[in-house]
Amino acid sequence: MKTRFWKKAYLFTLILFLGCLNAAVLSLTVYSYRRNVAAAEETAKAEEYYIAFSFDRDLSDIGDSPDYSARDLMEHFGENYSSRGRLLAFLHDGDIIYSDVPEGLIPESDTVSHVYFEGMRHIVIRNTVFETGYELVFAKDASDLDADLRSLGAAFAITASLVSVLLAVSLYFVMRRLSVPIDRMRVATEQIAGGNWDYRAEEKGNDEFALLAGSFNLMLEKIGSQMDELEREAENRRIEAEKKQTLINDMAHEMRTPLTSIRGYAETIEKAAIPEQTRIMAAKYIISESDRLGKISETILEGAYMGAVLPETERCDLAATLADTGRRLSPKAEKAGVTFETDLCPSEVEGNPTLLSMLFYNLAENAIKACRPGGKVILSCAGPVASVSDDGRGMTKEQLSHITEPFYRTDKSRSRSEGGAGLGLSLCKKITEVHGASLSFESEPGKGTRATVEFREEKREKD
Amino acid sequence: MRKILIVEDEKPINDLIKLNLELVGYSCEQAFDGTSTLARIGTEEFDLIILDVMLPGVSGFDIIGSCGDTPVIFVTAKGDISDRLEGLRRGADDYITKPFNILEMVERVNAVLRRARKTEDVVSFGDVTADFSKRRVLKGGEEVHLKPKEFDLLEALVVNRNLALSREKLIELVWPMDFDGDERTVDIHVRRLRQKLGLEDRLITVFKTGYRLQI
Numbered sequence: 001m002k003t004r005f006w007k008k009a010y011l012f013t014l015i016l017f018l019g020c021l022n023a024a025v026l027s028l029t030v031y032s033y034r035r036n037v038a039a040a041e042e043t044a045k046a047e048e049y050y051i052a053f054s055f056d057r058d059l060s061d062i063g064d065s066p067d068y069s070a071r072d073l074m075e076h077f078g079e080n081y082s083s084r085g086r087l088l089a090f091l092h093d094g095d096i097i098y099s100d101v102p103e104g105l106i107p108e109s110d111t112v113s114h115v116y117f118e119g120m121r122h123i124v125i126r127n128t129v130f131e132t133g134y135e136l137v138f139a140k141d142a143s144d145l146d147a148d149l150r151s152l153g154a155a156f157a158i159t160a161s162l163v164s165v166l167l168a169v170s171l172y173f174v175m176r177r178l179s180v181p182i183d184r185m186r187v188a189t190e191q192i193a194g195g196n197w198d199y200r201a202e203e204k205g206n207d208e209f210a211l212l213a214g215s216f217n218l219m220l221e222k223i224g225s226q227m228d229e230l231e232r233e234a235e236n237r238r239i240e241a242e243k244k245q246t247l248i249n250d251m252a253h254e255m256r257t258p259l260t261s262i263r264g265y266a267e268t269i270e271k272a273a274i275p276e277q278t279r280i281m282a283a284k285y286i287i288s289e290s291d292r293l294g295k296i297s298e299t300i301l302e303g304a305y306m307g308a309v310l311p312e313t314e315r316c317d318l319a320a321t322l323a324d325t326g327r328r329l330s331p332k333a334e335k336a337g338v339t340f341e342t343d344l345c346p347s348e349v350e351g352n353p354t355l356l357s358m359l360f361y362n363l364a365e366n367a368i369k370a371c372r373p374g375g376k377v378i379l380s381c382a383g384p385v386a387s388v389s390d391d392g393r394g395m396t397k398e399q400l401s402h403i404t405e406p407f408y409r410t411d412k413s414r415s416r417s418e419g420g421a422g423l424g425l426s427l428c429k430k431i432t433e434v435h436g437a438s439l440s441f442e443s444e445p446g447k448g449t450r451a452t453v454e455f456r457e458e459k460r461e462k463d
Numbered sequence: 464m465r466k467i468l469i470v471e472d473e474k475p476i477n478d479l480i481k482l483n484l485e486l487v488g489y490s491c492e493q494a495f496d497g498t499s500t501l502a503r504i505g506t507e508e509f510d511l512i513i514l515d516v517m518l519p520g521v522s523g524f525d526i527i528g529s530c531g532d533t534p535v536i537f538v539t540a541k542g543d544i545s546d547r548l549e550g551l552r553r554g555a556d557d558y559i560t561k562p563f564n565i566l567e568m569v570e571r572v573n574a575v576l577r578r579a580r581k582t583e584d585v586v587s588f589g590d591v592t593a594d595f596s597k598r599r600v601l602k603g604g605e606e607v608h609l610k611p612k613e614f615d616l617l618e619a620l621v622v623n624r625n626l627a628l629s630r631e632k633l634i635e636l637v638w639p640m641d642f643d644g645d646e647r648t649v650d651i652h653v654r655r656l657r658q659k660l661g662l663e664d665r666l667i668t669v670f671k672t673g674y675r676l677q678i
Contacts, residue, residue: 253517253540260562261475267565268479271627271669272486273677282482285475 006179014171018164025156033149040142041112044123048138051081051088052127059132070134074098087122089137101139114142121146181209188216197224243405250407254296258289299423302430313435316351318381319344325360326379329368337373343380349455351435359431362424363388363451370394370449389450395443403441404429465510465581467572468503470494470526471538472518476561480513483565484572486625488583488678497521501529509533510581511572514555516546527553534575538563566623566632573622586621588678591660593621600660607659612637616652620666620676629673649674 055077062068074090078100081088089099089106099106105115107126115124124139184202191199200220201213265282268274274282326340333340349356360379367377370392377390395403402408406426428451432439436456443449467489471477474495481491492509494500497520504512504526512530514537516523527535527550534556539546547558556575559568576582584596592601598614600607609617619628619636628636630646638648653674657663665677 256540256561257473257476261473261479263562264476264479264483264565268483268486270672271565271675272483272625273675274482274486278482281478285478289475 004179005182006175009178010171010175013175014168017167017171021160021163021167025160029149029152029156032152033145036145036148040145041123044125044138044140044142045112047086047140048125048127048136051077051086051138052136055134055136056132059134071097085141087139089139091135091137092133097134099137101137105139106137115139181205181207181213185209185213185216188213192220197227247406251296251300254407255293258293258296261289262286262293296423299427302427313350313352315348316353316356318347318349318356318386321353321357322360322379322381322386325357325364328361329364332365333368333377336368336371336375338368338371338375338377341376341378343378345382347381347383347386349384349435349437351455355431355434359428359453360386360388362428363453366424367392367449367451384455385452387450387452389448391448394445394447394449395441396445400441400443404439464488464490465576465583466490466492466508467511467513468492468494468500468507468509469513470497470500470518470523471513471515472496473515476515476538480568483569483626487569487622488586488624489572497523497526500526504530504533510579511536511576513538513559513572516540516550524549524553527555530554534579534581536571536575566626566628569623569626586678588621588624588676589661589665591662593617595621602660609656609659613652613656613659616649617656617660620656620674621678624676624678627669627672627675632673 055073058073058077059070062070062073074088075098078088078098082100087100089101090097091106096103096106101124102117105117105122105124107113107124110126113124115122120141120143122139123142124137126135126137181204184204188199188201197220200217203210203213203217262285265286269279269282322344323342326342330340364377364379367388367390370390371377372392375391377388380387380389404425406423408426429439432453438454440452440454441449442452465488467484469477469480469484469491471480471493472495477493477495481493484491492503492507494503497518500514500518501521510533512533512535514523514526514535516537516539518526523537527537535554536557536559537550537555538559538561539550540561547560550558556578557571559571573582582595585592585594587593590603594600595618600609600614600617615637616633619633630649633649634646637652653666657666662676667675667677669675
């Protein structure tokens, strides 16, 4: 696995902090050590000054006394102070007269210097003193300075280590904790990339990560709904294309059947010597099948025409139209043993008279076809609603949902023998559509069917 | 006489098939839906069944399975390849597509019956008897010698009896591969057949169409 962000951040922070901490500790150590050295030097200088002052005064006190020379005084001073750990040396004109300080360690000029001898650190001070020309060299044990430095260094080192460990541990947990929301987002994106579109990032807290998760989820919603929309559209298009293909296939089939008959009978007449009767039968088939072909193409054309152009409309008397439909169909009804009943209240709608009579003619013709001999078809209208009902064989829900599709037939053989192509109701649907009216069917198998055409009220109110 | 059952819900087409098959010498029965067809093939014997795929009630595919050894030619819409394959897979012997050509339909019926060894080998008309298995022709009981192509021509005319065959069609049937003559050759052979078998009244010339043997 690649180094994660939080590990990088952790390492960088830790290195940076440890660097700063150690630099600070180091400079603190150096600073306090320097102060200690300066203090020790000051003390040494003060002591040296006091010794020099005492010596000068004593030297002038002894004067030219014969039994006590300057050298004696020096020895006295030397012994006295060496017992207290201070080493003295006296020089005159650069020559050593008395010295407790090992030779070679005496500085060349007036300075304060740190010198090691016998393994111990000493502060050595040389100072020109008196008018008498004597010089004093003072050396003092300063080994405690080194000890101080050691203990100071140890204390700081321990503190620094403790702080470093504590920091490393706590920082580790803090950084890890901070990276949790990033991890969550990573998991979310991986899930989405893997196709789990329903996955959502957790929106915890109110920091930038929560906001990011929120935006991320919003984005997913948007993309999701867009995808759904596209899918729906594609599905619709597929269904539409399928319907079109079915329509074309049905159309081809519908036209092929009469064509087969026409072609076949014509060929028979051409090739065969057939009796007069058979010849007439063949010719009749050619005529009836041509009519059927013509009817199909006409209906298709009408359907196409109505899809493109709105018909001219005028006030139409529904009652009169229905009565007329009944009259036109009565020979057919009689032949089928079906009676017509009418229940007509005066009513007017806005519409195209040719199309409306075509509409009711088709509906009533279907009603007759659905009836058994002795059946009854009722034409009725009231207000903007007209209906055609029969007590015929009825239809199932499944059939009802298909009846306005072009070329659909509830019963192929029966409908064909009655001369239908399955286009009538699809034409009716088209006619009601261009009138802004609705066409609905209620049916129960074995009990009958009622077709209802409802025109829009506002058309009436407008006039 | 061979008995053929025609199953087709479109009455005009059913009548059309029946009319033409009867012209060329078959006896035909008609059925218009799947249910009655199933009932009939259970009780009656047929030499061939012509079956429409799209039937009300029981589909043609469901009927093929019940036909037993009886050869089946099914009728399907042109271009409906899946239907055609399905039919052949289920054991149909051949198919014709709508709209079909009468001569082609007759040819397919003959071919299927020939494969099933159900064709009539001996056909008689007037005082002429033709035995196609022995390739012999008798006129008034006496054998008439025909050249091979003359015999082939006679066979083509007999098989498509009562239907006019164009000269092109006859060339296609009698001289299938290696014909390098012209339509005059057909006329010459027809004239010889007429002379040898005394068919002047039966083998007639149909105006602008071709020749027809009337039996």
